[in-house]
Amino acid sequence: VVPDPAIFFLSDYGNADEFVGVVHAVLHRMAPSIPAIDLSHQVDPFDVSGGAAMLARAVPFLGHGVVLAVVDPGVGSGRRPIAVRTGGDGPYWLVGPDNGLLIEAAHVLGGPATAFVLDRQRLTPQWSPSGSGPTFDGRDIFAPAVAHLVTGGEPAAIGTEIPTETLVRLDADSPSSRPVPGPEAGTAMAPVTWIDRYGNVQLDLLPSVLDEMGVGANDRVRVTLGSGPDHVLFRRVRAFSDLEAGEFGIVVDANGRVALVLDQASAASRLVGTDVGVTVSLVPVDESTHER
Amino acid sequence: VVPDPAIFFLSDYGNADEFVGVVHAVLHRMAPSIPAIDLSHQVDPFDVSGGAAMLARAVPFLGHGVVLAVVDPGVGSGRRPIAVRTGGDGPYWLVGPDNGLLIEAAHVLGGPATAFVLDRQRLTPQWSPSGSGPTFDGRDIFAPAVAHLVTGGEPAAIGTEIPTETLVRLDADSPSSRPVPGPEAGTAMAPVTWIDRYGNVQLDLLPSVLDEMGVGANDRVRVTLGSGPDHVLFRRVRAFSDLEAGEFGIVVDANGRVALVLDQASAASRLVGTDVGVTVSLVPVDESTHER
């Protein structure tokens, strides 16, 4: 049996204005039986790479359905509105601007299979104000496209296929573009990808890299942020509660990445200079010496 | 076929307390099959005119259903709880306090056809605490009324008809009360009606006024805020992306109104003294001179 689909909605619209509610209303008008689930609308305004990272973190857990993602500094420009088809058990269409927002999530879901550029004229509902400029594509193009696709409509009815190789990717030096870190003279380098509400600092680093460096449970690591000379000692633990009060820890987080944490406190606010994109270096401590 | 109705919920309740969730729970108890869509709950506390403007902007896009709107500084006073019937394809009932919050949206929807004052005794559910004061009418009166009306209940069963002429309107000098601006010695005057999350500054001004003043694409306009002597030059463009970095622009926004903008930055934070209600004057620049 095919599971019930849902719509998964992420944006930088915020919750103070009516943008999110109006898009939900359009989705309900055009696909009334499909639930629409908000991921978050508090991506920083115009922060495409932050939105892309959030979407990539979320998609493995969402299940069957269609993603509507709008962080769109180029709205009204030549940037293409797109729908990207993916395989696997998760969301099978990703809809939004062709600015790199969708592509990382598409790769998490097995890669883009096909892609379509959406046709503004065929999508804009009759109730959209004809005189207004193209400033609210979430309402006028993307939500109608999502409603069409989630109810089984053909993509060719609302757009034109384009080669997936032409999809815009985020710059290589953008924080979320996942440079592969590796042990180099015993050091792992990785950028900060996310600081969450609790102040946990996620790195673009898989725990297997720590394993290869010989950093196991309870082993300590010297962590340096950016180019600063100072380092802080962290202990690798299984859970927050394994830490003493005020002790810095390294855990594997809920996305399977390495994160720098404190127990019941914000690691980010204690680590001066921490920010998304800053590079962190980690060096195992030789426990046979008495370094502190 | 009649489309599936929804409930559209706007308030100044915020999202930090449980108010919004409790009202949703009451709606679900009393109208379990009807989806309830949040427009926004971050209207400034007690800001009736801000809520009224938001509701008026949103209603053209909502479709079939019932509006629940609560910005209610007079809760517990003599102000009447009301339901207003409107025509057309959009929401057909607006429910909330009779303090001007609903009336502008009703006019956008074709005007109030009939109105009822709601009967507290007949509406308050048995689970509401009998000893408490009338401080949470959203939970105790408005949500039950919305559930009754959206499921096809007769308005006469929960209230008494009143003449629509008696409905409270916002003061004439309130910012959202839409004074009609017009070209006067070549100048358009219009109040700021909204500053959105991105810092775009919406004016209560239709683009046709600019057209009549001879301001076309790429033409420049001198904009003065309030009574200040200084002005700023703006260029009329079709989309944000037509602007250079840091260049002020005039666009037609997603509600069909004139807005003062920057590309990927906040115009409001760059224009000293901008606030909702401040009057803006716009004077076309004679492009045959070399004014800058």
Next chain:
Amino acid sequence: VVPDPAIFFLSDYGNADEFVGVVHAVLHRMAPSIPAIDLSHQVDPFDVSGGAAMLARAVPFLGHGVVLAVVDPGVGSGRRPIAVRTGGDGPYWLVGPDNGLLIEAAHVLGGPATAFVLDRQRLTPQWSPSGSGPTFDGRDIFAPAVAHLVTGGEPAAIGTEIPTETLVRLDADSPSSRPVPGPEAGTAMAPVTWIDRYGNVQLDLLPSVLDEMGVGANDRVRVTLGSGPDHVLFRRVRAFSDLEAGEFGIVVDANGRVALVLDQASAASRLVGTDVGVTVSLVPVDESTHER
């Protein structure tokens, strides 16, 4: 007829990250036909007693369904994941960590009837990353348990019964633990339990205590915060609108508790030192004297 159940979701996850959306997606995957209603996700991080107080305030109004509550500083520690069965017409299961978050609400609902400790292995879905630590139990344990219970699953299939006497309660000196205030030499003492968005200050005090002290409508009360020597005069009124501008008032709030308020303004911001947990003393004013 049994009413349609819903899921009621409260947490300290905030709305800036994707946590809430991911949990909703898991609930939809596992219980697609059950609506999930957000109470609030802006409980202060790790504030178990604040979350417990919010949940206890909300449950009388929610109706049939299952509560999912996550404020969980001890995630990954030995604290037990639990499901608590309650009687009555409201929510009949409360699911979350065994840290006191659920117990006050359970008592509001008639007390815990049975309780189960949840089995992590049987609950964690196959899509959860096997390598990650136990840092997101809302997604990996609690949401699956809620989906199981709200769709009629047997609790014994996902956990083991435990005596309700073993459930963790909040400390006696925690602000939400409801010490019974009473008239003592004509004085009522009560802690502040909540400051809401509007700045209303709720006390853990029933209006019957004021009645017993002889404080009726329009009577005045001297209110002292904490151990300070200063007091402020309040007038007992029925509704905010009975107050003059700037006059402090005492009302019975929407939860049937005594609250300190101003009309259309924040009482909390005007009362220096007000905070959750601070003790407030109230002394009736002898109206035969001319105290001011």
